[in-house]
Amino acid sequence: MQLGFVTAILPDQSLEEVLRTAADIGYDCVEVMCWPPGKAERRYAGVTHIDISTLDEAGIERVKELQERYGVFISSLGYYPNVLGGDAGAAQVAIDHLYDLLEAAAALGINTVTTFVGRDKDRTIEAQWEDFLTIWKPLVERAGELGVRIGIENCPMRFTADEWPGGNNLAVSPDVWENMWRDIPAAHWGLNYDPSHLVLMQMDYTRPFRDYPERMIHVHAKDLRIDREKLDRHGIFSHPGLWHTPKLPGMGDVDWGKFFSHLTDAGYRGPVCVEVEDRAYEGDLELRKRSLRQSHDYLRQFIA
């Protein structure tokens, strides 16, 4: 396994600065954010460390050279839009960008793209299943042609009132995953697995390692804390933002020893990328770097 981080936490740094930061701290890799240039509408979205839209041969060479120079490799190109919900035009732009991302991942020799499948938050999963297949069958097929693997993050994207009721990503549970893989059985797509979402949804976050070890394309290391007193006040059917707090690894409810115990037994040998969303460490760049250093040091006890 290799230890990395998701670059969204360093929006103001260039790719080179990001890689230098990673190298300074001791990270092995990074998942690079590749949003289309423009303005983000939610926290951690809209970050562009590699601008795919302008990536030419020289750019490709430079990205490769930077990885070598800093001894830090890029584990995946990350982009987390909602291709099934919201404005139809925007969704099409996102789909097009995903196709471009697949090309770019192949061209850069990274061969992995991490993203969401999206969701129309106002409909049940069953009601939009055909739409899901219409969009994703060709995407997965194209990835196969290019030799690129796709890791779908298992995030519910359902934290606040504006994401109510269904959230912006339907790939949230074993039940849904198994349906996804039944209907699009290609082996080169699977999960960008983040245990914190299962903690939020009160699920066993080690079982998927036993049930689908081969579907672990990429792994996120985020943590969160369920705030019991707040949950007692609101209950699980309220907006989850009311009763949980995202935290750095080691300060939430994930038992990382148990997590890595099962992850190693699953035969996983890929990247594990820290995703920082802990507001206590968002103050300034120095604090955000600290959060990366602390997460690195904490997780190294399980990834030597």
Add this chain to the structure above:
Amino acid sequence: MQLGFVTAILPDQSLEEVLRTAADIGYDCVEVMCWPPGKAERRYAGVTHIDISTLDEAGIERVKELQERYGVFISSLGYYPNVLGGDAGAAQVAIDHLYDLLEAAAALGINTVTTFVGRDKDRTIEAQWEDFLTIWKPLVERAGELGVRIGIENCPMRFTADEWPGGNNLAVSPDVWENMWRDIPAAHWGLNYDPSHLVLMQMDYTRPFRDYPERMIHVHAKDLRIDREKLDRHGIFSHPGLWHTPKLPGMGDVDWGKFFSHLTDAGYRGPVCVEVEDRAYEGDLELRKRSLRQSHDYLRQFIA
């Protein structure tokens, strides 16, 4: 405290038969279902043990006489519609019936009505707050004039796909209750408190006894079991019907000793009515009577 049951479990019995069944088993009281005559659309709904629409002086006397004859009193008139959601015409019928129920409760000297506040399941609670106030302010006012107390059951009514996303009752949590009482502060309305719903929503079901002892108008004794393996498969954002099972008291996750420990300390002296929704006991009348007998015997260890 007095031990009773909700009569919805005996839809085919007459009021007299229900009271006799109660007396035979040893119950002190019953919460009598008073739906408008007609066809029910969901389980346990549509039961009519007292038909309010035809209740005259003679009927009133008979109800009083039956209570005396069997030594079993009626703790409340129960009716659980959705006055805030669904078809507007049907909602108005339900509102009218609620006003009639208040009159009937006063006329019968029972002085308690138990119900839901309802909810438009497709909108957030905030979005429909004004509608809630428009309907409930005059209802609560009328109850006050009649000397009738209203107990709102804290059920989310959000178990299956057809109740998704918001459920049919918004009175589900301390946060919502406190807003209700802030905006309609009358002392004669409060909760028909059922601990099982807080178990479902992962909340402390004893804290309300410490925080609002005076709001405990009526109490339901239902139990349920969270099925961990199923929850691991679906997560809490799926339909709760997928990962829990309603059970008789003593066979679910409610710790009844703890429950009564805090309920007695709250100074509660009113009825505690068993609500049977355990499918393992629904086969026939004999089995349903058995469920009442077993629940009675189980709960008597806490209500001598």
Add this chain to the structure above:
Amino acid sequence: MQLGFVTAILPDQSLEEVLRTAADIGYDCVEVMCWPPGKAERRYAGVTHIDISTLDEAGIERVKELQERYGVFISSLGYYPNVLGGDAGAAQVAIDHLYDLLEAAAALGINTVTTFVGRDKDRTIEAQWEDFLTIWKPLVERAGELGVRIGIENCPMRFTADEWPGGNNLAVSPDVWENMWRDIPAAHWGLNYDPSHLVLMQMDYTRPFRDYPERMIHVHAKDLRIDREKLDRHGIFSHPGLWHTPKLPGMGDVDWGKFFSHLTDAGYRGPVCVEVEDRAYEGDLELRKRSLRQSHDYLRQFIA
């Protein structure tokens, strides 16, 4: 479900006295011990409340008449030898007796026999699997012809030094049961299920209700307590008699509410028979009757 007890605890009473005791206390049924007359070699073995060897038409009528007179039915004929281990001659006698028991169960209209499959304690289960099949295939076949169901108790019979290493019954775990049913797939044999043995073996005693509800032929209600301080001293590979204590239901580690919660959901409608092996209640007949009364009263909160 019906509440009963295993008659081995009343070795000195006649069948009629046993049935009267059951009726006095309020039991619905009894599992009647039917050892061949003779001397028992272990506790609770060798009890004969119906002597099959001498059972004629008159005897059959009398057994039926006694059940009716006392309103207590016989849920099963019980006999727990080891047909796979020990002296070969004795094993053959036991096998012959089992065939007789199947005939008797049919003749008496009881149609259930409860027993062990046995084990050669000195060999692994794998090593004796063929022997197991040789003996049990025809036994199960004969039962089928007679319309009799066989419930195998899941007891390891491995408590003390003389039962070391393998115990006298190999039907101890889901893994073994599934192999049994794979190789002898008849639907009319299954388990005489006792949760206490799974507590001893550190297993989930509710999972079999979800996995094989149809294999629950008969149920035993025994309890036991793991003695942590003693286990700390000896460890699980020592004789289990060193670190556990059999107890009446409600005084051991079985959570009976949870047990019946899953048992009822399994659709089980058969007998649940108390098996008393609590040495604190063995002093004299009066004390043993007390143990039956207490177990009855305790379990009635779950079987009204």
Add this chain to the structure above:
Amino acid sequence: MQLGFVTAILPDQSLEEVLRTAADIGYDCVEVMCWPPGKAERRYAGVTHIDISTLDEAGIERVKELQERYGVFISSLGYYPNVLGGDAGAAQVAIDHLYDLLEAAAALGINTVTTFVGRDKDRTIEAQWEDFLTIWKPLVERAGELGVRIGIENCPMRFTADEWPGGNNLAVSPDVWENMWRDIPAAHWGLNYDPSHLVLMQMDYTRPFRDYPERMIHVHAKDLRIDREKLDRHGIFSHPGLWHTPKLPGMGDVDWGKFFSHLTDAGYRGPVCVEVEDRAYEGDLELRKRSLRQSHDYLRQFIA
């Protein structure tokens, strides 16, 4: 074992009324309060169901006759003063009364007295050990001569500000008990064992059954609940009255199944007397009788 109650909860009833109440509910025995006539200074103290000071032959006969008439026996004469603390004159009066009580217990054929050893609350236990021995050596010796057993309740008597710092009874822990028995080794004195005090003091309430089964002279069944939120506010060094609530058996933190599991294994065959101090049941005589009925029914599941 026999189920009884401590008569202090019925201060306004005569002995005969108390015995009739016990019989009506189904109790086997009672521990009878025998304070000297006069005014009590603390709750539950000062109750006199048998006035020892005026007990003559006729009185003795009457007490015996009443037990027979109602089929309820007297398990012990109870009196709980502080002979080591407070006003010296009052202490001497208490000591004299204890001697009288020993005589009375012998004369009545009850042969058991239950009490406290007392404590000077302002000194450490070590500092008053000699005083303790001076008073108790002759008391225990006299009891031996009379064939009377003494059961010391293990209550800290340290709940409120006026009992601070040391409480009014030093016999609170295994460490103290062992010193007591080392210095006054007579076999006829031991404990009037109440598990709730060990719950309060965060101790294992089953270990004494394994360590000193022979010292269990008499047993109290009281329960209590630790109130975590209050404890979080005050901590264990504050007055315990700030963070716990006495409750009826089954509504506190004692696990009664576990309690009786070890008590029966200790070979205990004596009385278990409910001690009601639950303020939720103190309102009037009817409520106090209810508390006795409920406690009786709850505990009968463990003492058939």
Add this chain to the structure above:
Amino acid sequence: MQLGFVTAILPDQSLEEVLRTAADIGYDCVEVMCWPPGKAERRYAGVTHIDISTLDEAGIERVKELQERYGVFISSLGYYPNVLGGDAGAAQVAIDHLYDLLEAAAALGINTVTTFVGRDKDRTIEAQWEDFLTIWKPLVERAGELGVRIGIENCPMRFTADEWPGGNNLAVSPDVWENMWRDIPAAHWGLNYDPSHLVLMQMDYTRPFRDYPERMIHVHAKDLRIDREKLDRHGIFSHPGLWHTPKLPGMGDVDWGKFFSHLTDAGYRGPVCVEVEDRAYEGDLELRKRSLRQSHDYLRQFIA
């Protein structure tokens, strides 16, 4: 946050040696012990790394220069006497020294003093509240004038027989703190917060971070282990030294991930100073340095 240690563990080193040790290991800061020169009467007391009584301009410059030279700053001047109990003359000396310490903290630009409020151990807190106010109102006022913050450690100072019954510091619980701040509401005094004392007193050690984040002036990182077997023997009303063991962070009952999770959410940005009282590491200077190194490495996973 910055990681430091309390210098009491290095009584034989000079301030410069202490700072060098801190720098060598990687600490950011130290809390410097400033007892008046003389002989200590209890463990860890009486250490003087800066002698306030002789501190002149040159001394001040030297202290500043040393901090810069070693890159280790002084987080607070620490002194932990009992100004409310014991000998009146000694108490007055301690009060005078506290005033001097406030001056010194200001002069040195450190601006924080950490201490106890003291307690007359033989009286209840209520009984000495006026004495507390008499001494502390002017002290807090003087600190305000000087721009110095005061952090009161929440230690009960009640471990052994000589501190019985009340201990030497009354600032032990939220209940007491709130009274302190109600009567002396200045914002510049609060807590030198040590979670281990709340573990000892069975309290939630994260709640104060949610309730009074602004009162966290300074933080101690000590750990301790409750020894269950010993507690079972003595109970919580005995001397706590009988049933707990102070340990280095990570080897006690504090969950440090949870601790820092809430501490970071409280917005705390100040020092966290290791306080070593683990007897297993007291053998010699080398061992004590090891304890500082180990504590540093352990806590760095939460303070990068």
Add this chain to the structure above:
Amino acid sequence: MQLGFVTAILPDQSLEEVLRTAADIGYDCVEVMCWPPGKAERRYAGVTHIDISTLDEAGIERVKELQERYGVFISSLGYYPNVLGGDAGAAQVAIDHLYDLLEAAAALGINTVTTFVGRDKDRTIEAQWEDFLTIWKPLVERAGELGVRIGIENCPMRFTADEWPGGNNLAVSPDVWENMWRDIPAAHWGLNYDPSHLVLMQMDYTRPFRDYPERMIHVHAKDLRIDREKLDRHGIFSHPGLWHTPKLPGMGDVDWGKFFSHLTDAGYRGPVCVEVEDRAYEGDLELRKRSLRQSHDYLRQFIA
């Protein structure tokens, strides 16, 4: 304490390479495997980093010189045969080798040998006790003469079918150890204590530190995970290999903070050697070195 590892994980490296690896990572010491040259029959057995059979003065000097050169000392000579079971000739060879090992340990100035006592797996412990004494009395005596200490690892050696039923080492529990020390009371032999075996056997792994601190000759740091779902399938009487997984420290069920908390209080100042048997890290030499680095970094938080 000193941190080391058991050299069996590096079978292909020479002693010098092993020491260099240890030094590179930061280990203080190693337990060196000293099997007789030849072919191993089980995993991790048969490794020979020092060939005792050919060790002459020059060899001794070289071993000493290598320790000095790399700053890594040898904590013990390790060899784990079964001298009580299996082929009698092989057992005698093993006994002879043990005597040689004692000589070598003395000659090398290492003075510690770590091993098993062995067991005839087909007999109970009681049945072979005399054989055990016959072999071990002279071995322990010889060790005493040489000034060498013997640490017996507490491993049951009972994981798979070929070790069934009794395993290959009888020194598995406090009960057995106490008998060993009663019959061979020499102070210079004790345990090579590994907590993971007590986890497997469901025992408290900290109690021996309180009960026999002086018997801790050497310590192993291995971890393992009980796999609940598998245990639910097989139960504890099946082969333990079916329901547990050996893991690196920090990824199993040992709570290392608790472990070192009690180990330090036991006054232990000796070596703690990592034993790697985690199959997820067995792929190649690089991976095995990684497992040593990770274990080192994890455990250093408790052994600075």
